[in-house]
Amino acid sequence: MTENHHHHVKLPEGSIEKQTTTLNVGPTHPATHGVFQNIMELDGERIVSTESTVGYIHRAFEKIAERRPLYQITPLTDRLNYCSSPINNMGWHLTCEKLLGVETPKRVDYLRIIIMELARISDHLICNSIVGVDTGAYTGFLYVMQYRELIYEIYEEVCGSRLTTNIGRIGGFERNFSNTAFTKLEKFLKEYPSVLKEFENLFTRNRIFMERTIGTGAISAERALNYGFTGPNLRATGVDYDVRVHSPYSSYEDFDFTIPVGSTGDNYDRFLVRNEEMWQSLGIIQQAYRKIQEFKGAEAEVFHANVPEYYLPEKKDVYTKMEALIWHFKIIMGEVDMPKGEVYKSVEGGNGELGFYLISDGGRAPFRLHFRRPCFIYYQAYPELVTGGMLSDAIVTMSSLNLIAGEMDA
């Protein structure tokens, strides 16, 4: 060996003879839209194999939850799929209500549905417009942002925050919807249909977009079910499974809507399913708003169930009434024990079935809480979806699966 060799980088054994290229996509890369790593083996631009690594933002939510009273767990659920936090919050409250046996009034259910469907729209909006960005069309993304902003303003009116919402309480909402909230909702219902129409005009029959998405990242219904797909990704393969219909919660059974399905399970069908779901969500919100306006007298003011053991009293009562102050203290400090039991409750999240498996041993905090995180489960299929395809299609597939790192890593 000559002196010179010491100045060179040492390559792993077999690197020179190897016919493929190893490419590291992520963990932080503009094209991954989140913290995922994929180690791809490429033959030219074609993917030979890929290995996914997750867990870069694991925050031990399930462990933390074992020490927290119910209300302190709500903010943890915000940080799962943070594109639609209100759905996570509601899912968690519904789980608690199931364990505690709390019945919610109809008006609360309808108000919750408005918030959950707004969240679904904002979730799908982000996902679909990002698919647009990854195929080279930035316009849609920028255009729809102002309506996501409007949705966030409605959250803000209801709960005071925008992204990690911590919205609602066990039994209902922290306060009644203000007039401003309803005015903003009306504005949204009036203006959004034409925006969504225009968004569809930009993409749905766009030659370039169709060429990029049709036939890429496809999966059959059978494989999708075996991989535990749920949500729009499963429906794009032609399976009409939707938690809102199969296990109705929050009075979804009172509403008239259809479940859009695709047939090929490719990126294009996923896009179409999400778009149609936004139209359906709009219809649901309209119906819910109409139903809410029909309540008269005292019923029109109801925004929570009557469960003083679990529902935080209003702040003004806490400052002036002894009873309210006591309950406030007991609830915040977690001094109200839960009944013993095991429940599984799921809701239709933005990207699939979001489940909560809660085991209580009768103490102040859960004995065990497990989140069924839809994208953690279906992301396993990613290598199968992209192997044999082009690298550029793999990027589109990744965004069209609606992967949210916060949810995946818990």
Place this chain on the structure above:
Amino acid sequence: MAVTNDLIQQKLTAKFGEGFFHFEESYGMLTIEAPKEQNLKVLQFLYEEEELAFRFLTDLCAVNYPDLPGRELAVVYHLHNLADNLRIRFKVFTGIENPDIFTASKLFSSANWMERETYDFFGVNFVGHPNLKRILNVDEMDYFPMRKEFPLEDQTRRDKDDEMFGRG
């Protein structure tokens, strides 16, 4: 005939015999417990039997019960019959000293990562798993953090001075 909780109990008892299972119903969901050596056989029967058809694995996780000697770890499967829309819960218990459970990843592709997660946090050894390594925690970790023996925060730590919150 749509599948019901009663039908499942009948079918399972007819196939595996009396006293093999422990049945329980909690909040409307049938919970089935079986010996851990037979977990795959039961899962496969639930999957393949035409009338049962539990072909969707909704969730898989583990629970640690430190106070149950010989049954410290439970692996819990949530299964769903999508056609008849019925969910069931299937449990197997194992001792913590020898936490071997057969992998369900051949039956359900979705079990692959869920079992890795369960191994990562509870140390359940899924026998026959194609790639049983840590998934959310760092590879160098040498313990299983979700076990109850690891409390969230050391209660005796002295570096915090906040008497108001009971650490005084």
